[in-house]
Amino acid sequence: MVEGKNQWKAWIYLLPCLILLLIFTVYPIINTVRMAFLNGYNGMMAVGGEKFSFGVKNFVDVITYKEFLTCLKNTMLLCVITVPVSTLLALLIAVCLNSIKPLNRLLQTIYFIPYVTNSIAIGMVFAAMFNIVGSFFGTPNEIVTTAGIINNIIEAFGGTKVNWINAGSTYAANMTVMVIYIVWNALPFKILILLGGLQSVNKQYYDAAKIDGTSRSRTFWRITVPLLSPMIAYVIITGFIGGFKEYSSIIGIFGETLGPASAPYSLNTMVGYIYRSLSLGNEGKASAAAIILFGIILVVTLIQLYVQKKRVHY
Amino acid sequence: MKLKLEGITKVFASRRQKGKEVTAVNNFTYEFPDGQLVGLLGPSGCGKSTTLYMICGLQKPTKGKIFFGDDDVTELTPENRGVGLVFQNYALYPHMSVKQNIMFPLENLKGADKLNKDEMLKRAYDAAKLVQIDDLMDRKPSELSGGQQQRVAIARALVKMPRVLLLDEPLSNLDARLRLQTREEIKRIQRETGITTVFVTHDQDEAMSISDQIVVMKRALVQQIGKPQDVYDNPANLFVAKFLGVPPINVFKGEVKNNKLYIDGKEIMPFKGVEKSYEDSVVTLKEKINYFIENARDVEKEKYAAAAQSGDTTGLDEFEDSIFLELLDQQKKLNAAIEAKVYNVYVGIRPEGFILDDNGNFPLELDKVEVMGRDISLICKSPAAQSPTVRAIISSDFKISEDTKEVKFNLKPHKVFVFNGETEERIIG
Numbered sequence: 001m002v003e004g005k006n007q008w009k010a011w012i013y014l015l016p017c018l019i020l021l022l023i024f025t026v027y028p029i030i031n032t033v034r035m036a037f038l039n040g041y042n043g044m045m046a047v048g049g050e051k052f053s054f055g056v057k058n059f060v061d062v063i064t065y066k067e068f069l070t071c072l073k074n075t076m077l078l079c080v081i082t083v084p085v086s087t088l089l090a091l092l093i094a095v096c097l098n099s100i101k102p103l104n105r106l107l108q109t110i111y112f113i114p115y116v117t118n119s120i121a122i123g124m125v126f127a128a129m130f131n132i133v134g135s136f137f138g139t140p141n142e143i144v145t146t147a148g149i150i151n152n153i154i155e156a157f158g159g160t161k162v163n164w165i166n167a168g169s170t171y172a173a174n175m176t177v178m179v180i181y182i183v184w185n186a187l188p189f190k191i192l193i194l195l196g197g198l199q200s201v202n203k204q205y206y207d208a209a210k211i212d213g214t215s216r217s218r219t220f221w222r223i224t225v226p227l228l229s230p231m232i233a234y235v236i237i238t239g240f241i242g243g244f245k246e247y248s249s250i251i252g253i254f255g256e257t258l259g260p261a262s263a264p265y266s267l268n269t270m271v272g273y274i275y276r277s278l279s280l281g282n283e284g285k286a287s288a289a290a291i292i293l294f295g296i297i298l299v300v301t302l303i304q305l306y307v308q309k310k311r312v313h314y
Numbered sequence: 315m316k317l318k319l320e321g322i323t324k325v326f327a328s329r330r331q332k333g334k335e336v337t338a339v340n341n342f343t344y345e346f347p348d349g350q351l352v353g354l355l356g357p358s359g360c361g362k363s364t365t366l367y368m369i370c371g372l373q374k375p376t377k378g379k380i381f382f383g384d385d386d387v388t389e390l391t392p393e394n395r396g397v398g399l400v401f402q403n404y405a406l407y408p409h410m411s412v413k414q415n416i417m418f419p420l421e422n423l424k425g426a427d428k429l430n431k432d433e434m435l436k437r438a439y440d441a442a443k444l445v446q447i448d449d450l451m452d453r454k455p456s457e458l459s460g461g462q463q464q465r466v467a468i469a470r471a472l473v474k475m476p477r478v479l480l481l482d483e484p485l486s487n488l489d490a491r492l493r494l495q496t497r498e499e500i501k502r503i504q505r506e507t508g509i510t511t512v513f514v515t516h517d518q519d520e521a522m523s524i525s526d527q528i529v530v531m532k533r534a535l536v537q538q539i540g541k542p543q544d545v546y547d548n549p550a551n552l553f554v555a556k557f558l559g560v561p562p563i564n565v566f567k568g569e570v571k572n573n574k575l576y577i578d579g580k581e582i583m584p585f586k587g588v589e590k591s592y593e594d595s596v597v598t599l600k601e602k603i604n605y606f607i608e609n610a611r612d613v614e615k616e617k618y619a620a621a622a623q624s625g626d627t628t629g630l631d632e633f634e635d636s637i638f639l640e641l642l643d644q645q646k647k648l649n650a651a652i653e654a655k656v657y658n659v660y661v662g663i664r665p666e667g668f669i670l671d672d673n674g675n676f677p678l679e680l681d682k683v684e685v686m687g688r689d690i691s692l693i694c695k696s697p698a699a700q701s702p703t704v705r706a707i708i709s710s711d712f713k714i715s716e717d718t719k720e721v722k723f724n725l726k727p728h729k730v731f732v733f734n735g736e737t738e739e740r741i742i743g
Contacts, residue, residue, distance in 0.1 A: 204405035207372055212419035212474070213393025222418075226409040 032287045041284030058288035067265065068289065071273040077175065078182060078269070079243035086183040087235055090190035095224065097191070098198045108195070115188035123252015126181050130164035130253075165253060167261040174260060174267055181249055186242065190235045197231035198224070233308045237301055244297050247271035315383050315477040315510050317346035317369065322378030323609075324364050334634050335611065338364040340534040342378070346527075349508045351501065353521035353542075355557070356531035362514045363482060365531075369512060370397045370480050382477050393422075395478075398471030398509075402483040404463045406455040412466050413451040416441055419474045441469040444503060461492045468503060479504070481513035485520055497524050518558050522546065530554050533637065547728070552738040555662045555731055561691075561707070565700040568661040568732070575732065577661055578698040582676055583725065585732060588657045591741040595734055596648055603641050647736040658735035660700075665691070667729025668706035674722035678704060683714050690714065692721060 035041045036059070038052035046052070062068050097107055114122065131148030151161045163169040164177050205227065209219045225232070246269050250258050259266035268276070270293045277286035322342045328334035339361040346352050354362040367373040369380060371392035379388045387395045406415050416438040420429055429437070442448040445465040455463055464484065471479060484500060485493045501524040504511045515521050521528050522542040530537045530545065530553075538550040542558075549555035555563050568577040575585040607618045618638055621627050625646065630639055651657060668676075670692075678694035681703060685691075690712065694704040706723065714721070732741045 202403075202405065204401050204403065205407060208399070208401060208405040208407075208470075210372065211370060211392040211397060211399050213422045213424075214418075215422070218422065223407060226407075229409070 032290055035283050036287035036291050038284055041287070042281050043283045044281060052284075058284040059292070062285050062288045062292065067268065068273055070266065071268045071270050074267055075244055075246065075269045078178060078246055079240055081175075081179050082182045082186065083236060083239040083243055085179070086186040086190060087232065087239060089183065090187050090194055090235065091225075091228070091232070093187065094191050094194035094198055095220065097195055111191050112188045114185055115192075119185060119248045120252045122185060123181065123249055126177065127165060127253045127255075130177050132161055132163050132166050132169075165260055169260045169262075171263075171266060174254075177253060178249065178267065181253060182243070182246065185249065186239060190239070193231050193235050194228060197228045201227050233304070237304050240300055240304070241297055244293060244300075245271050247275065316348045316381070317478050317510050317512070318381040319344050319346075319365075319369075320379040320381070322365070322368055322375040322380060324361070324368060324373065325376045328634070337534045339368070339375075341609070342536055344529065344536070344539060346510055346512060349510055350526035351504045351511045351513070351524060353525035353528045354512060354514045354531060355518060355521040355528050356516065356537075357557070358516055359533075360531040361534040362516075362529075362531050366399075366480050366482055366512060366514050369478065370399045371395050372399075396474075396476050398474065398476035398479045400464075400467045400471050400479075400481045400484055403487060404455075404467040406463055406466055406470070408455055411452050411454055412442070412447065412458070413438060415455065415466055416451075416469050416473050419470060423474070437473055438469075441473040444472065444506065445469045445499070459492075460488050461496055464488065464496060465499075468500070472503075472507065472509075476509065479507075479509045479511040481511065483514055483516070485515070485517070493520070500524060519560055522558065530557060532557075548740075549662070549731060550740055552660050552662065552733040552740075555733070555740075559664060561665050561705050563662045563664050563731075564704045564706075566661045566663070566696065566698045566704075567700070567735075568659050568698065570657040570659055570732070575659075575661065577676070578696060580675065580677070582661075583727065583730070588659070588732075588741055589652075589655075592648065592652050592657060592734065595737050595739060596645075596652070598739070599641065599645050599648060599737055603638075603645065606638055606641060644736045648734075651736060659741065660733040660735060660738065662731040662733065663725060664729040665705045665707040667726045668692075668708060668723040669726060670706075670708050670712050670721060671724045672722055674724040676723045676725060677720050678706070678723065680714075680718050680721045683716075685710070694721065 037054055037056065039055045039057035041052050041058070042050075093111065097104065097111070100107065129148045130150050132151055147155070147161060148164075150164070155161060162173060164173050201224070205223055206219065209223055214222070250267050250269060250272065254260065254267060257264040258268045258272055270289065274286045274289045274293070277283075277289065319342050322339060323337065324339040325335050325337050328336045342361075342365060354365055356362045364373060368375050371387070371390060371394075375388065379386055381387065382395065392399075407418065410418065413435075417434050420434045420437060423429060439448055439451070442451060445468050447462060447465045447469065450458060450462060450466075455466065458466065464487070468481075468484075481500070485496055488496055497520055500513070513525075525542055527539065528542050528545055529539045532553050538545050538554045540548075545554060546558050549558065552565070556565065566577045568575055568582070570576070570585050570588040573584060573586045573588075575582045603622055607615060607622060610618050617629055618635075621630060621638075621642065625642065627639055627642060632639070678692075678696050681693045681695050683690060683692055688710060689707050690710050692706040692708065692714065694706060695702070696704050706721075733739065734741055
């Protein structure tokens with residue numbers, strides 16, 4: 001505890017950080033709430049001296065708008081599918097990595113690469129891999145040169161090409177690509193956390209289990225998973241939060257159309273909607289959508305914390 | 315169930331230097347008697363825990379065989395050996411209740427041994443009752459005291475009725491009072507179950523008080539095996555004498571001349587047979603050196619043999635080959651001593667071996683008097699002593715005045731041990 005006399009010193013040390021936080025975090029949050037509750041708020045008109053009435057019209061507009069509901073559905077779907085899949089995969093890979101002695105470091109590094117790679121760049125690579133015609137447009141007269149590597153592999157095994165992301169592709173195909181991309185991109189962070197957790201587990205638990213003749217699968221489910229449960233909970237919560245904020249991956253794969261050329265914006269997400277509203281000058285709607293997104297994340301996280309209290313051990 | 319070790323040896327790759335090896339346990343042969351409690355005792359790094367891990371199967375001996383009864387279990391995995399191990403920090407699963415922890419080994423049983431839920435519960439409660447924790451069954455380990463956790467760990471080890479029970483430093487995580495209580499408890503549990511039990515400790519007090527047999531180890535080698543009292547009364551070498559006994563034995567530098575033992579120039583007692591003993595030592599030391607060379611790795615055999623032949627130790631590493639260098643050094647000094655007929659010995663005198671006597675022939679400068687109630691400790695000084703103080707324990711019936719400067723003692727002959735000054739082996743007079 002700082003003595004009263006010296007408190008001003010502490011404040012001076014904190015000042016640079018506090019100023020930055022006030023300007024770039026606290027003020028924007030307050031302003032977002034303000035804009036959300038001013039009916040039909042528009043930045044340009046506000047500068048022009050226009051006054052807006054107080055109300056919940058922005059929220060009503062957002063919720064009843066069809067495109068927003070598409071965004072909500074996409075976001076939810078991505079979260080619900082990718083978080084469990086990526087967590088399970090990450091757990092599996094982390095356990096495998098932890099039990100390998102040679103090349104352990106090298107493999108850890110390799111698995112971590114996606115985390116430090118630009119997600120737009122990865123998205124473009126994915127787009128190329130899942131391509132069907134070697135072009136983004138797929139217009140009838142375009143010269144078809146080569147298909148993406150995924151379709152090449154499918155054909156090599158005697159399958160037929162799938163239109164994953166090009167014009168005319170189905171929603172299910174689009175989603176599949178998105179899920180694969182997001183899971184792959186989410187793995188490194190999760191592996192890192194879970195591997196750290198595994199390495200801090202006391203080896204004697206495994207020795208004890210070995211002496212008691214515990215089978216490998218039982219050791220995994222009855223000892224490893226419960227001991228890792230705090231890390232697993234953390235990874236799931238941050239996974240959901242990240243999932244709700246998904247946007248750049250869609251840009252990466254589909255470009256600015258946020259969907260195949262035949263169905264633009266069909267894969268838009270909540271953040272994408274907020275971003276588009278902003279660029280169209282609908283700051284009020286964007287703010288309302290941001291607050292709705294915040295509310296959803298808050299509720300989901302609270303539910304998870306509640307479950308965690310019951311399920312996560314010690 | 316008898317437990318027999320036949321020449322087990324464990325060699326690890328050295329962490330300090332690549333390609334080098336460190337012997338953790340060297341040629342350990344012993345038959346642990348059926349239904350007894352045996353303490354493996356030694357300072358840290360002496361190989362006692364490695365021995366325990368080899369018995370339970372978590373580590374594989376480099377050489378040698380392990381038998382449970384007549385079964386050779388050397389190649390068996392831990393779960394097929396039927397051992398119960400209590401870890402030093404108990405290794406209780408923190409997310410399971412006491413009951414689940416104890417039942418966990420039973421749930422792993424397969425095939426004909428498989429138990430139904432009721433049988434498991436009954437066995438778990440039986441084990442819990444034995445260690446008196448049956449009222450704590452629904453708690454988590456974090457809600458238990460250290461002593462209670464220890465009992466849970468023992469119950470978990472006992473519940474599958476192991477052939478051999480192993481305890482790794484069972485008392486080291488408990489406070490002093492609990493330690494006394496728990497060691498009685500371990501003894502009681504061992505008696506009641508009659509399971510052959512091996513425990514590892516670095517605390518001689520612990521080992522002496524509850525073991526039926528103790529095995530004293532130092533630097534991978536077994537120094538002495540026997541009943542605690544026998545080992546205490548008849549230490550095989552200076553290390554064992556120093557390691558056992560609280561307060562520790564007093565060690566003096568002395569000399570044997572003309573069949574008499576001298577400390578600090580004063581004649582203490584007659585002592586015969588030192589010449590013969592020194593000559594015997596030459597033979598045993600030679601054997602030790604040969605054994606060491608024989609058991610060295612092929613790449614090093616020649617190097618060691620050459621060094622033993624010529625006495626030239628330039629090619630040896632001070633750290634890696636320290637044991638061998640020490641042996642050579644002992645050999646050199648031993649031969650020199652025999653040639654010069656100078657027998658510098660170590661004399662160990664137990665604190666209880668002093669008899670206060672005004673006409674005694676062993677005077678010591680008195681430093682201070684510690685009154686313990688039951689008896690008195692006289693803290694003395696002697697230039698010949700290895701440690702700064704010499705402790706003599708005498709009955710509190712004696713009254714020592716404050717200003718006494720010197721006390722004179724006679725010695726109880728069976729509390730005085732003489733050790734070879736070079737090899738530190740006991741010389742029986």
